[in-house]
Amino acid sequence: MTSAEKTITLAHGAGGGAMHGLIDGLFLSAFGDMPLLQKEDQARLPLAGLQARGDRLALTTDSFVVSPLEFPGGDIGKLAVCGTLNDLAVGGAVPLYLSAAFIIEEGLPLALLERLVGSMAEAARQAGVTIVTGDTKVVERGMADKLFINTTGVGVIPAGLSLSVAAARPGDRVLINGHVGDHGAAVMLAREELGLEGKLASDCAALHTLIQPVLAQCAGVRCLRDATRGGLGGVLNEMAEASSVEIRLNEQDLPIRPQTQALCELLGLEPLLLANEGLAAMVIAPEQAEQALALWHAHPLGRHARIIGEVRAPASPGRLSLLGPYGGARLLEVPHGLQLPRIC
Template identity: 55%
Template sequence: MNLSSANSSQNSLFQNIEKIRRHRGKIHDENITLAHGSGGKAMRDLIDDVFVSKFDNPILSQLEDQATFDLASLLQQGDRLAFTTDSYVVDPLFFPGGDIGELAVNGTINDLAVSGAKPLYLSCSVILEEGLSIETLRRVVISMQIAANKAGVQIVTGDTKVVHRGAADKLFINTTGIGVIRAGVSISAHNLQPGDVIIINGELGNHGTAILIARGELALETNIESDCQPLHDLVQNILDVCPEIHAMRDATRGGLATVLNEFALSSNVAIRLHEQSISIREEVQGVCEILGLDPLYLANEGKLVVVVKHKYADTVLSAMKSHPAGKNACIIGEVIPSPPGIVLLKTIFGTERIVDMLVGDQLPRIC
């Protein structure tokens, strides 16, 4: 064989290798093994087949160790970045109204949204327990992509780790989000002023109750579903009519009571709630009475607490009611000067009681 033929054969071989390398792998295992976290072909096949095939977008398809963005395009949408991260360990993985994947996407979107940001990009890191069903993982990833598509965000980078059987409980997810805050918006827990109005977009406690029932540890049956939903469009509706929102927070772990205590402490004011104005489903109230829980502390995954000047309250309330996620919005209280750092509840009997910061955890692993 002459040198020319040898070089031609070698070039052909290299070209075939490059084609093989660019071809996305397929996973044929039924369960996660330690090899899927080894950094080798098994891991690449898992990433290609389960994650990249579903999250596919131009940024992710580069398969670099990081995602890169054009700063000029970001600056066209606002003047500041919002950056957040959260981990999800909910048990069970699937529950009425959602699953851990949808929860991870929506939860991170909402953490960005309450700063006034437009969510744009997410990362997805997973810790997988050896033995986890590949089909279970696929279901979760599909839910993540559906939620991301619905919200108009892209999952652009991530990481995969596998731990020995028993070292984790099936699947944990960490998601990090980046968004852009429009100019003129300044939302903070430090902004509350006496006279401000407290608004929430609907019923409390549905998510925490749905998780509790889904665990099957209690002989209770209800049709309650999690309120897991993205809130960024609702927030944009609010900001379109009133950029001067003082504070905003999604009432997740610790519920409404914890959010309002944080607001009161940060702004050194008091907050008075009106029990008759707070919407709680009869089934949720019943479960709480049976178990000795307080629905004000139950977790939510689609509830937005908004604090705004009194003069803007009706305008904001109308904007919220015009959106499906805010159709049941209502005013539930107001900010008062004292006693500073305290949340009070005016009961249906006309008395007042202190709603303190939650001590401990009513329901672990609800998100």
């Protein structure tokens, strides 16, 4: 990769000198971890010590196609790291390793790619995980939309820990760690075609350091999910259906920023169905709810944590309901399609 090159060309994916220059000069320079520097076709990871940390491996994979690539509070690189780590964290796993595969459209500015890769490397460094292997493909103009990233994460689940979307019980409490819908609202505002302005930022963040202390000290945690596509309403509907219970939220307890609420009212959207990228929903035994809340309040990502509802045993289970300020309840169902495509 030379300073004269300003954009990605098909040569960067052809297996020759241009591709090796891109890999060595950009990806290896940014990520720079030993398994990558060995330049093998696979990452070679030590097994020693893993059994002492847990009794199961957790594996997850995710693809990121967000538009625009950069938005207030994050970008596709940071999102690819945090989103995959959060899928591990809500299963109780301690994240260890990531892979990263890039599908790049011909013509992508190299300066933009450098920023996104640098953001990805910084997010991994801050989260304490290693990017150990990867892949790069370049496709012709019009065959993709600038850049897509796929990441796979590996973690270790501590012995004796068992979380399940089907484990919610009547009487349990529902907690979240922050504001609802920030990511979806921020990405909407960043899309030029909407012609809207605002000061919202995505909540994109890696949640494992928020979650692990609660799991270590509160044996009553039943379910954990990160509220991404489909938002908080989507994951709680999933929990209610899998557990054959009703989950009832108090609308007055939901932390929604006024800007997000105003945007949703303008566009006719439901805030609880907007995507988040730094919001965890936890169902926990009632006697440990306050302890878990205090642990979250002590963490920077949990300063705005709240208990927002409870699990009930209804006549017709498998639903999410919201109790309004005047005592009336309404059902919140997941729509057939997405409120907003290309959100992550």
